Amino acid sequence: MKTCEALIIGSGFGGQCAAIHLLRQGIRDFLILERRDFPGGTWCQNRYPGAAVDVQSPLYSIAGEPYPWTQMFAEQDELEAYTRYLLDKYQLHERIRLNTRVVGARWDAGSATWDVQSEDQSVFRAPILINATGPLSSPVTPDFPGRERFLGKSFHTNHWDRHFDVRDQRVAIIGSGASAAQVIPAIAPAVRHLHVFQRTPHWVLPRPDRKFGRFARALLRIRPIYRTVRTAIYWGLESRVLGFKYSRRLLDLVARRQAERLLRRSVADPGLREKLTPAYTIGCKRILLSSTLYPALTRANVSLHSREQGIRAINETGILTDDGQQIDVDLIVYSTGYDATDGVISYPVTGTDGRRLSETWKEFPRAYLGTCVPGFPNLFIVTGPNTGIGHTSALFIIESQMIYVMKCIAWLKREKRRAIEVTPEAEADYTKMIHTEMAGTVWKTGGCHSWYLSKSGHVVAMFPGFSFSYRRLARNFRPEHHRLV
CATH class of the missing domain: 3.50.50.60 (FAD/NAD(P)-binding domain)
Structure with missing residues (x-):
């Protein structure tokens, strides 16, 4: 003992x-x-394509531990490096x-x-x-009928197999939440065809990302400047609570209108746009930050299956939908949360x-x-x-x-x-x-x-x-x- x-x-x-x-x-x-x-936890485990944080890096870090981030929203490899930096610094x-x-x-x-x-x-x-x-x-993986019969490759985003090459593969991704919103744009250009199974659409806001140059990174090493940047980001984000809790009108005027503009600007097809429009108040589910998700969903090699085309069963070669369509795939990705x-x-x-x-x-x-x-x-x-x-x-x-x-x-x-x-x-x-x-x-x-x-x-x-x-x-x-x- x-x-x-x-x-x-x-x-x-x-x-x-x-x-x-x-x-x-x-x-x-x-x-x-x-x-x-x-x-290292989450950011050493989650290695799926496109993995990144959805809070600005200077704030998504430990107070008193400045770090020379390379971009506003750090990607997985940099978050893993920060994790290992802390492990090393404190032995x-x-x-x-x-x-x-x-x-x-x-x-x-x-x-x-x-x-x-x-x-x-x-x-x-x-x-x-x-x-x-x-x-x-x-991680949670739904127990779809026949799931164990599938002869292709399958895994949860939490256990992404980096040895599996998705290039020119037929891929199904089940789920349309935060992880899926990062995976879809990352793999869509490489796969032969991507089938996205969406149970409920999410509201999406633009991701105000930017790269930090050498000078900006040097400034972030200076504690007073780092604290100032953190403070500015913190109070900017804190104002969102006014909408989430106190003013539904404020949510509509600011967040919902911005999300609707992004959807209209990114998706020309009215049928696809209708599938991607939530029927609930923005903020009820997690709001996604992405400037690349909608363009990826409009690609010719990407198909969006909404609730009406849900999954009836999984079989040896792929997925049988509720409307009787058989979709054969080489890989099934479960982006089904925790x-x-x-x-x-x-x-x-x-x-x-x-x-x-x-x-x-x-x-x-x-x-x-x-x-x-x-x-x-x-x-x-x-x-x-x-x-x-x-x-x-x-x-x-x-x-x-x-x-x-x-x-x-x-x-x-x-x-x-x-x-x-x-x-x-x-x-x-x-x-x-x-x-x-x-x-x-x-x-x-x-x-x-x-x-x-x-x-x-x-x-x-x-x-x-x-x-x-x-x-x-x-x-x-x-x-x-x-x-x-």
């Missing part, structure tokens, strides 16, 4: 933020458990255990520690457990009195500040329920969570106690506030069914307000909302 002061599960940006903050707190005896054979490689898939975590009240078991039967013990597996770690709501934590977690987290979350996932759950002492969930942010950088929220987590740990040490947990009353009041505030947002009332909702119908992925409001809540640590053991 390996013992340490803290355990972090996941080595992506969430795990790295947790590790960096632990080091700043003076805690050096910790381990990061990573299920893959390489560290995290030596603290990461690769090929360590967690299969269970149990709280031991006697020793006030978490026992974490891996797939190879190894056990790790620590008083502090930080789950940083992230919301985009468990279990990012009900599957926040993929392994069983057992807290006090043998209670499972899955039981506590039976109705829907919930947590105080999206981070702590009553009955699960010293457990901190990075990007937990209602911490998603639809308008700005997820790293801003992660770093806000770390402010709260470190305040919890500091109070624990200062009071010389063994464990801390949020009270049921505090969690219940917080959750009530979240869903009361959520009631008027576009995510709840925009007329769509998105991955933001859990099976219960509650929006559990998004925080219903400004990100600075969340940070203020995280900074304002409330001892009366917690219980020390």
Whole structure:
């Protein structure tokens, strides 16, 4: 059994933020458990063609870690390089255990520690457990009838096979969300024919990307300039909440009109344009940023299949549609998203009195500040329920969570106690506030069914307000909302 002061599960940006903050707190005896054979999380795993971030790079980075980005919206290879830069700078490689898939975590009240078991039967013990597996770690592949009969190549975008050459191949991509919007323009010019199966169209806004020259990159290395750029981008993005939550008219006047102009300008065919026009309020589903998606969909070698031409079954040679059409393909790409709501934590977690987290979350996932759950002492969930942010950088929220987590740990040490947990009353009041505030947002009332909702119908992925409001809540640590053991 390996013992340490803290355990972090996941080595992506969430795990790295947790590790960096632990080091700043003076805690050096910790381990990061990573299920893959390489560290780095999302941006080292997702290597599909066209993969890039949809938040401006200077903001989609850790505060205090300037980086000479080459373009406004960094692509996968540069995000992977930034990830490895952080791992090297903070010497995290030596603290990461690769090929360590967690299969269970149990709280031991006697020793006030978490026992974490891996797939190879190894056990790790620590008083502090930080789950940083992230919301985009468990890909979902629909179980279409006959899927296993397909004799061609198939994979999820999360597991893109870079050894497979798509040139001159007949390809079907199932899904039309954020990943598909990046894959489609990247491969359309190379394939023989691309069939895009769209269940629901997304609103699309232009992607204001630009390359940074040598001089601009040099400026980004200067901390005051970097902070100024970050601040300007941050407040520009933060204004979107006014539309998402407070003014549907503002959404229509600004975002919807811009999206409609892009669609009209890019797609001349009225039939195709109708297929690509959503019937719900903009913002209800994730807004896509792309200046290349619509031109790719108008290519002669690209066919868009809407819901009426959905997938009835998959067979040996391809896809049988609902209208009886047989489409033979060489490759099926599943761009069908992740279990990012009900599957926040993929392994069983057992807290006090043998209670499972899955039981506590039976109705829907919930947590105080999206981070702590009553009955699960010293457990901190990075990007937990209602911490998603639809308008700005997820790293801003992660770093806000770390402010709260470190305040919890500091109070624990200062009071010389063994464990801390949020009270049921505090969690219940917080959750009530979240869903009361959520009631008027576009995510709840925009007329769509998105991955933001859990099976219960509650929006559990998004925080219903400004990100600075969340940070203020995280900074304002409330001892009366917690219980020390």
